[in-house]
Amino acid sequence: MGVIGEAIQWLTDPVNWAGDGGIPHRMLEHMEISGLTVLAAALIAIPAGLAIGHSGRGRFLVVSLSNVGRAIPSFAILALALPITIKLGLGLGFWPTFFALFALAVPPILTNTYVGVAEVDRDLVEAARGMGMADGQILRRLELRLAAPVIMVGLRTAAVEVVATATLAALVAWGGLGRFIIDGFAVRDDARILGGAILVAVLAIATELVLGGVERLARPRTVSVRA
């Protein structure tokens, strides 16, 4: 039996679905760290992107930040963050991984938010201003709504990347699906490595589909507002 058959056997063995080290618990841990990181990144990157897109100031910062953010491997950020989190008393596991994933998640959300807002037709903005809307109103009622689909694409990209990369958490003693890959590698258990990788891929695809659905829901509403 090849390694694929062994991986399928591993995935269907009830033993691997039970307890704290089982697939459901590891899946929840994986979703927890991924979800929290994307949420935190969105809370920072969307307001920042809106401000930059609206004012047109700080464009250089966005471009450089996203390029640098994409160029530095998450593994390097994890390695750099670890001694700092230990020194700060934040420890191993969650926080060093959080920072590595946060750095991965911010650039696509920030760039898409900024681009989404910046590409809103300036005539519409002028019209809104002519109707007596204040800056805050223009941003909330017009620019944010028109940019929403583009922002959603950024969020989706970030989430899928984060889900795939959160496997790194297992290197620094956190759980998640990476545990199967790292532990499987340590004991040369190819079935477990491949099984873990399949689970990560399934979770990433599910994330893509769910957020894709949300994105489609977001689109018609903004379009109807415009129409």
Add this chain to the structure above:
Amino acid sequence: MAIRRSKKNLFLSLVMLVVLAACGGGDGGGGGDAGGEAKGELTVGVSGAFAENQIVAEMYAQVLEDAGYTVDRQLDIGSREISQTAFNNGEIDVVPEYLASLLLFLDPDATATGNASENAEKVRTALQGKNAVLLEPSGANDTNAIVVTGETAEERNLEKVSDLAPIAGELRFGGPPECPERPFCIPGLRDTYGITFREFRPLDTGPLTVAALEGGEIDVALLFSTSSVIEDKGWVLLEDDKNLQAAENITPLVRQDVVNDEVTELLNGVSEALTTENITELNARVEIDNEDPADVAQEFLEDEGLL
């Protein structure tokens, strides 16, 4: 005819003279032990390209050179898979080996124990019929080590691994991810020592575990017994008083076709001088102070009166 024959005889006797002179020279330099063999060229290799193995290989090379051998060094061989292939092909003649690892490499079904001479005997059995001789194991044992910080050792009064048993339930343990599944680690600590830690944190046997122990994220770490960081940070290596860890004593492995009494005596002399403590110090000089393995080896051999 007669003249020709005498010319031929003259030529032959000249050849004999040269050969005899060469043999005599060889015997004189070899102190008699080398018998009729001329001192030849030897290649010293490593079983892995890391500081400790390179330092010991340098020691082997230098004592051999000092005795008049011409020594070639191959100190960048990355793994045992490669070094053993090179050894079997005669590309290297002498290599510092680790008992239990070598045993499991030669015979994956063998069981290594905590006793160095037992492991050495098993290696010798596994080497039977091969062009290889295992010499005497040194006292330097680079194996898995249970390590705590100096403060923990003092506060909890820890000297031996068995001292951990009554308090392990309060302690966090860090080591490589395979720990829960390997007999030398969690299962062995549980079955041999009755130790069950409060928590296990899967890390590595290197920088992560060191950072975690240093930062107080774990209380007990699994490291290698000769890693220089233990000495450098003032940490305490708990004595494996129930012999759970396989004996990995550094031991010279030599090709049968180059071994002789003199080579045996020289390399066993290095084994006799090495201890876990002194190789750990030498590792620190190379790994932490960035000294050259050759210089460190030479100074050690001079201090021990081996050069």
